[in-house]
Amino acid sequence: MHEKIIRLVNVSKSFNGHQVLQDINLGISRNEFVTLLGPSGCGKTTTLRIIGGFEVSDIGDVIFEGKKINNLPPYKRKLNTVFQRYALFTHMDVYENIAFGLKIKKVEKKEIDKKVKEVLKLVNLTGYENRETGSLSGGQQQRIAIARALVNEPQVLLLDEPLGALDLKLRKDMQLELKRIQQSLGITFIYVTHDQEEALTMSDTIVVMKDGRIQQVGTPQDIYNEPINAFVADFIGESNIIDGVMVKDFYVEFAGGGFECVDKGFKANEEVDVVIRPEDIKLVPADQGMIEGVVESVIFKGVHYEMLINGRDMRWMVHSTTMEPVNTKVGMQVIPYDIHIMKKVRTE
Amino acid sequence: MKKRLLAYPYGLWIVIFTIIPLALIIFYSVFTTDATGIHFTLQHFKRVFEPIYLSVFLRSIKIAAVSTIVCLLLGYPMAMILAEKNLSKKSILVVLFVIPMWMNFLARTYAWMTLLEKNGLIATALGFFGVRLPSLLYTENAVILGMVYNFLPFMVLPIYSVLVKIDKAVLEAAEDLGAPPITVFKRVIFPLSLPGVSSGIIMVFMPALTTFVISRLLGGAHFTLIGNLIEQQFLTTRDWGFGAALSVVLMLMIMFSMSIALRYEKENEGGGLW
Amino acid sequence: MVKTAIKRIYTFLIFLFLYSPIIVLIVFSFNSSKSRAHWTGFTFKWYVEMFKDQQIMTSLYYTITIALTASIIATIIGTIAAIGIHSMKKMPKAIMTNMTYLPVLNPDIVTGISLMILFILVKLPRGFFSMLLAHITFNLPYVILSVMPKLKQLDNQVYDAALDLGATPGYAFIKVVLPQIAPGIFTGFLLAMTMSIDDFVISFFTTGPGVSNLAITIYSMARKGVSPKINALLSLMFAGVILMLLVINNRMSRDNGRRGENVI
Ligand SMILES: Nc1ncnc2c1ncn2[C@@H]1O[C@H](COP(=O)(O)OP(=O)(O)OP(=O)(O)O)[C@@H](O)[C@H]1O
Ligand SMILES: [Mg+2]
Numbered sequence: 001m002h003e004k005i006i007r008l009v010n011v012s013k014s015f016n017g018h019q020v021l022q023d024i025n026l027g028i029s030r031n032e033f034v035t036l037l038g039p040s041g042c043g044k045t046t047t048l049r050i051i052g053g054f055e056v057s058d059i060g061d062v063i064f065e066g067k068k069i070n071n072l073p074p075y076k077r078k079l080n081t082v083f084q085r086y087a088l089f090t091h092m093d094v095y096e097n098i099a100f101g102l103k104i105k106k107v108e109k110k111e112i113d114k115k116v117k118e119v120l121k122l123v124n125l126t127g128y129e130n131r132e133t134g135s136l137s138g139g140q141q142q143r144i145a146i147a148r149a150l151v152n153e154p155q156v157l158l159l160d161e162p163l164g165a166l167d168l169k170l171r172k173d174m175q176l177e178l179k180r181i182q183q184s185l186g187i188t189f190i191y192v193t194h195d196q197e198e199a200l201t202m203s204d205t206i207v208v209m210k211d212g213r214i215q216q217v218g219t220p221q222d223i224y225n226e227p228i229n230a231f232v233a234d235f236i237g238e239s240n241i242i243d244g245v246m247v248k249d250f251y252v253e254f255a256g257g258g259f260e261c262v263d264k265g266f267k268a269n270e271e272v273d274v275v276i277r278p279e280d281i282k283l284v285p286a287d288q289g290m291i292e293g294v295v296e297s298v299i300f301k302g303v304h305y306e307m308l309i310n311g312r313d314m315r316w317m318v319h320s321t322t323m324e325p326v327n328t329k330v331g332m333q334v335i336p337y338d339i340h341i342m343k344k345v346r347t348e
Numbered sequence: 349m350k351k352r353l354l355a356y357p358y359g360l361w362i363v364i365f366t367i368i369p370l371a372l373i374i375f376y377s378v379f380t381t382d383a384t385g386i387h388f389t390l391q392h393f394k395r396v397f398e399p400i401y402l403s404v405f406l407r408s409i410k411i412a413a414v415s416t417i418v419c420l421l422l423g424y425p426m427a428m429i430l431a432e433k434n435l436s437k438k439s440i441l442v443v444l445f446v447i448p449m450w451m452n453f454l455a456r457t458y459a460w461m462t463l464l465e466k467n468g469l470i471a472t473a474l475g476f477f478g479v480r481l482p483s484l485l486y487t488e489n490a491v492i493l494g495m496v497y498n499f500l501p502f503m504v505l506p507i508y509s510v511l512v513k514i515d516k517a518v519l520e521a522a523e524d525l526g527a528p529p530i531t532v533f534k535r536v537i538f539p540l541s542l543p544g545v546s547s548g549i550i551m552v553f554m555p556a557l558t559t560f561v562i563s564r565l566l567g568g569a570h571f572t573l574i575g576n577l578i579e580q581q582f583l584t585t586r587d588w589g590f591g592a593a594l595s596v597v598l599m600l601m602i603m604f605s606m607s608i609a610l611r612y613e614k615e616n617e618g619g620g621l622w
Numbered sequence: 623m624v625k626t627a628i629k630r631i632y633t634f635l636i637f638l639f640l641y642s643p644i645i646v647l648i649v650f651s652f653n654s655s656k657s658r659a660h661w662t663g664f665t666f667k668w669y670v671e672m673f674k675d676q677q678i679m680t681s682l683y684y685t686i687t688i689a690l691t692a693s694i695i696a697t698i699i700g701t702i703a704a705i706g707i708h709s710m711k712k713m714p715k716a717i718m719t720n721m722t723y724l725p726v727l728n729p730d731i732v733t734g735i736s737l738m739i740l741f742i743l744v745k746l747p748r749g750f751f752s753m754l755l756a757h758i759t760f761n762l763p764y765v766i767l768s769v770m771p772k773l774k775q776l777d778n779q780v781y782d783a784a785l786d787l788g789a790t791p792g793y794a795f796i797k798v799v800l801p802q803i804a805p806g807i808f809t810g811f812l813l814a815m816t817m818s819i820d821d822f823v824i825s826f827f828t829t830g831p832g833v834s835n836l837a838i839t840i841y842s843m844a845r846k847g848v849s850p851k852i853n854a855l856l857s858l859m860f861a862g863v864i865l866m867l868l869v870i871n872n873r874m875s876r877d878n879g880r881r882g883e884n885v886i
Contacts, residue, residue, distance in 0.1 A: 054520055074523040081524045087517035091539045100535070101525035152525065355706025355718060358699055358762065362721050365759040369736030370728075372743070426636050429629050441633070443867070448640045450863045451647070454822050454840045455856050458848055459643030462650070462658040469646065469659055497639065558729035561822060565844055575731050582735055582827070595732045602729060 005030050005156060005188055006051060011060035013046055020046050022212045024060070028156075028190060028205075033182055035191045035199040038209035039235070044192040045084070047209075048158050051190065052081050079156035080149035084164065086141050088133040094120075094144055095129040101152040119151040122181060139170045143177075150181070156188040163198070175202055196236050200224065208232050229342045230273035237277065240316055244274035244341070252341055255291060255312045259334075263341035273342045278306070278319040280338035289331020291316075295324050376592035392593035401577065405597075408573040411488065412556035415495035416503075419552045420545070422496070423503035427544075428537075430504070431511035442508065445501055457494055457565050464490055464566070486568035494562040495552075502551035510544030511537070546609040553609075554602055574598055644860070651853035658847065669858070672851035677839060682855065684750070685835040688825075689818035692757035693765075697811045699758070700765030701803075707766070708773040719770075722763045733760060734827030741828065748830030756828040757818050764817060765810035772806030 004027040013021040021043045028034050036044040049055040050062060053074035061068050069077060080101070089097050095116055102112045120126050123143040133141060142162060149157055162178070163171045179202050182189045193199055199206050200220045208215045208223060208231075216228040227233035230241045244254030249264035254274045266272060286292055293311025300306075305323045309316045311332060324330050380389050395401065430441050448456065463469050464484040474481060484490055514537065522532045560575030567573075574594065581591025654663035672678050707718045725733055737759065741752045776799065784794035822837035829838065836855070840848055 052520075052524060054523075073528075074520065075526050075528050081521070083517045083521055085515075085517060087515060087521040089518060089522070089536060091536075100522065100527075104526045104531060148521075148525065351709040352706050352714075354702045355710065358703030358706070358766075359718065359721075361699065361759070361762065362724075365737065365740070365755065366721065366724055369740045370724075370732075372739045373732065373736050376739070422636065425632060429633055443871075444637065445640070447864065447867070448644055449820075450816070450867075451644050451860050452837060452840065452856055453820055454837045454844075455647060455848075455852070456643045458840060458844050459647045461844065463643065463646060465659070467659050472659055497643070500636075500640070554727075554729065558731050560731060561841070565841075575729075578731055578735065582738065588739070591735070595735060598729060599732060602727070606727070 003029055005065060006190075007061075007063040008047070008051070009061045009063065011047075011050060011057045011062070013043075013050065013055065013057050020212050021050075021057070024212075024214060026207060026214065026217070028188060030155075030188055031186050033179070033189045033191065033202060033204045034207060035193060035203040035205070036207050036209060037193060037196060037199040037235070038215075040194060042209045043212040044194070044209060045160055048081070048160055048190065048192055051156075052079065052158050053077050078154060079158060080152050080154040081158040082145050082149050082160065082162045084160040084162075086145040088141055088145060088148070090133055092133070093129070094125075094131050094133065094136075097133060097144060098148045098151050100148065105152075115151050119147040122150065123147045124177070138165050139174065142166065142174065146178070146181070150185070150187075153185075154187065156190060157182075158190050158192075160192045161194070162191075163193075171198075178202065200236070206236075208235060210235075227275065227340070227342070230275055230344075233275040233277075233340065233342065238317060240276045240278065240281075242274045242276070242314065244272050246270045246272050246341060250336075252339065255314055257290070257312075259290065259339060260336040261339040261341055262336050263339075266341070266343075271344055273344055275340040275342055276334055276338060278317040279304070280334055281316065281318045282333040283318065283320055283322070283324060284331040284333050286329040286331045289333050291332045293330055293332060295326050295328050295330060298323055298326060373592045373595050376588050377596045378593075380589055389589075392589045393597070395590055396593055396597055401594075404572055404574060404577050408557055408575075409601075411492060411495070411573065412553050415492050415499065415556045416549055416553045418492065418496045419500050419503040420548065423500055423548065424507060424545075427504045427507035427511055430508050431514075438512075442505075445504060449501060453498065454561065454565075457498065457562055460490075460494055460497065461485060461565055464493075485566065486571070488567070488571075490566040491563050491571065491573075494566040495556045495559070498562065499552040499555060502555075503548040506547040506551065507541055507544040510541045514540050546611075550606055550609045553605060557601065557605075558598060647853050648857045648860070651850055651857045653850060656847070656850060668850045668854040672854050675849070675851050678836075678849075678851055678855060681834050681836045681839040684753075684833055685819055685837075688750070688754055688757055688835065689815050692754055692761050692818050693811055693814035696758045696761035696814050697765050697807060700762050700810060701769050701807050703762070704766045704769035704773060705799075708770065722766050724763075725760050726763045726767075730760075730821075730823035731827075734824040737824070738827040748828060749833045750829075753825055753829045753833060753835075756824050757821065760821070760824055761814035761818060764813040765807070768810030768813060769803055769806040772803040776802050 006026075006028040008024050008026045011021055011024040012019070024047060036047060038044055046055060050057050053069070053072060053076075056071060062070055064077070064079075089100065092100070098116045098119060099112045102115060107115075116129065117126075120128060123146055125140060125143055125147070128136075128140070128144075133144065136144065142165075146159075146162065159178075163174050166174060175198060178189075178191075181187075191199075191202065200223075203220055205217065206220055206223050207217050210231055216223060216232050218226075223232065223236050227236060230239070233239045234241055242254045244252050246252050246263075246266040246269065247258065248268060249266075250261055252259055252261050252263075252272070252274060283289075291311045293309040293316065296308045296310050296315070298305055298307050300323075301319075304319045304321050307318045307320065307324065309318055309330060309332065316332060318332065377392055378388060378390065379386050380391075381387075396405075430438060430445070433441060461468075465471070466483050466485070468485070470484060471481065518540075519532055519536060522536045523529075527535060558575050560573065560579050563571050563573045563576055578591050578594045578598070581587045581594065649661075650658060651668055652664050652666070653661055654665040654667070707715055707722075710718065734756070737752075737756045738748070741748055741755075746752055780798055780802075781794055784798045785791065789797065820837070821835075822841060825835050826838055826841070829835075834842070836852075840852060843849065843852065
């Protein structure tokens with residue numbers, strides 16, 4: 001159990017009577033890239049702030065290398081944070097910003113110079129020492145914020161939507177850069193985002209959250225291929241989610257028809273969510289499909305076409321590399337393996 | 349019609365009621381008139397540097413500086429307390445800070461006379477506990493107290509308005525980087541609040557240096573600051589030339605201290621009532 | 623816990639310091655004797671007698687007439703001037719703005735004396751009119767500095783749009799521009815009023831015999847003791863101000879769309 005560098009045990013937190021985190025249990029290993037993923041307001045930032053020491057949980061423990069640190073103030077914790085809006089010190093230049101933590105630790109001036117130089121190189125901003133923070137672009141400020149945290153050589157780095165304010169291109173570059181930094185330094189990253197694509201490309205482990213609860217913890221593959229419920233399925237990539245009834249093992253009814261599937265272990269006639277990914281629906285001639293429909297719209301998405309197809313009074317999203325023009329009749333085919341059956345998520 | 353013409357009547361007003369009067373003061377400070385006409389002279393300025401008058405200047409500067417420092421020491425923590433309150437309480441407290449200024453300034457200063465005088469409220473209250481103090485009124489300390497009392501809000505409000513604007517995340521970032529609360533204050537909060545501090549210092553130091561009312565009421569008839577000296581020249585001794593020279597020196601001092609303080613104020617981001 | 627307690631005590635002490643003279647003033651307006659230190663019993667008589675006191679009533683009259691007249695005139699000239707300055711080019715605009723700051727930054731005593739010299743030289747008898755001119759002079763900057771930021775916020779296209787829709791410049795100004803800068807004008811007016819009512823130094827130097835405002839009267843009384851009637855009058859005015867503040871505050875929280883319109 002000791003290779004877990006951080007553990008959250010039964011952590012709950014409420015603000016003014018509003019339950020924000022509910023019984024969070026999570027273990028994070030050394031050198032792991034963990035991403036907290038979930039919709040806005042689900043408690044990602046709060047979780048991070050509890051780990052960072054900026055909030056204290058109502059109940060439960062935060063354990064760092066086997067020691068409880070529930071009430072340890074942030075300045076005594078061996079981890080650093082990259083804040084959602086950078087939080088650079090505007091009254092200092094780049095050098096002073098980065099040197100801040102080292103000066104507090106009374107590191108020698110020569111050593112500080114060396115480390116600042118190194119970390120600036122690491123974030124590709126060599127030579128920026130004397131720039132005022134206000135004169136930097138968003139992406140550069142972002143990298144300074146990362147450098148300012150990294151220079152302290154923390155064992156764990158907390159990052160709260162660090163790329164949220166950047167444009168798409170810069171975002172992609174920075175994702176790669178962050179991943180490179182994490183791997184080359186061998187630091188544990190706890191990364192918050194609500195962008196599922198970002199989570200899938202960067203993480204070793206994804207923690208999907210909703211309404212203050214953890215929904216699922218797993219590798220990107222696990223989460224994508226075997227989402228535990230319709231919420232996770234929908235949040236990770238787009239999905240068609242249909243109300244269905246599990247008539248018996250391996251047989252489900254939805255959209256006015258009965259279909260074979262590979263799931264079992266539900267009560268007879270239990271109401272379930274049926275999840276089908278858009279790319280798992282094959283388009284076939286109209287009379288050969290399981291469900292017949294009419295193409296309503298087509299959008300080219302770069303790699304594939306996204307089509308909305310109206311069939312059996314429902315709208316199906318289909319991704320395909322070939323395009324069918326609007327108003328064509330088509331048939332839709334799904335193999336049993338791609339029909340995912342999930343327990344209904346409790347709705348509040 | 350050009351819209352900028354609308355500013356001309358006001359421009360004229362400034363020329364007549366601000367520029368010309370100031371020019372007159374400067375004129376009287378360097379010219380004397382007698383039967384033979386108008387003569388240039390520096391005698392008025394020479395007098396300013398005579399020891400008796402110089403000592404008045406030094407005393408004024410000292411008292412104004414002490415009042416400013418006391419205001420800063422009392423006001424900064426107050427501004428911090430105001431700034432960290434949650435929103436609704438905050439605005440109430442800030443308004444409470446401003447309300448005393450709505451009571452006539454002379455009346456409030458006069459009320460301090462009644463508090464401080466020999467048989468006044470404070471002496472009576474202290475006497476109750478067996479404490480006997482020498483007269484509080486008509487002392488230098490009374491004057492400083494009066495200044496601190498009157499000008500404290502001018503210190504607190506600009507500092508407050510800068511402190512509330514500091515992003516909380518920046519303070520958390522400092523803490524995150526290992527700074528204990530005192531270091532966060534020294535290295536982040538205080539430097540970021542300097543624009544407010546410098547406007548506060550200007551707004552306290554200037555009126556403290558130039559007042560003649562507080563010193564007259566709380567310092568007594570013989571307590572002379574620059575303001576009192578100037579007033580005497582124009583209303584009692586009627587020596588306009590010397591009075592004008594004193595006024596010019598006073599204005600120069602104000603300009604000088606402002607230029608020092610303004611150096612800290614980056615562009616327009618400073619606090620201040622304006 | 624200890625920290626919050628210390629903060630509370632500190633806040634309390636500072637407020638005690640700020641309010642004690644005011645409390646003393648108000649309490650002794652109800653004191654039955656003229657004593658300024660000993661409580662001898664409760665009375666309302668000063669509140670009645672102040673209305674019969676010729677000197678007090680005259681100074682109140684001058685205080686209010688001068689404050690009202692000066693701030694109205696300053697508001698009109700100042701608003702017009704602000705519009706003019708706003709549409710100026712960079713250089714003249716900077717010059718005008720700096721000149722506007724001059725009376726604010728200049729020590730009151732110098733402003734007062736310089737105006738006194740002016741009035742003496744042009745042989746303007748000192749009294750009501752000279753004091754009024756002086757008050758307008760020191761009120762103008764407050765109006766201009768309150769209106770200018772509003773003009774800066776104003777979207778120029780709105781005015782142009784009104785002209786485009788067929789409004790005459792005058793009509794466009796009254797219907798489009800004025801409502802948007804009105805809060806600034808109002809703030810400026812209130813500031814000017816406050817400054818005027820409270821002013822002692824400049825009034826002291828620019829007035830003449832027989833014309834004093836409340837501040838001057840209090841100053842002249844201070845040596846021999848200020849009458850409790852003045853306490854009564856000031857307490858009433860103070861109550862009036864606070865009432866007004868509450869009303870304004872209510873109105874402001876009602877239209878909470880615009881905030882930060884501090885009247886302070
Ligand atoms: N200091 C606070 N006081 C009161 N409520 C708070 C506080 N901080 C967070 N909350 C509430 O807790 C909930 C979770 O907030 P949190 O910031 O953790 O969400 P998040 O997942 O980070 O969202 P986002 O993606 O928008 O950043 C929200 O409903 C928020 O309003
Ligand atoms: Mg967040």
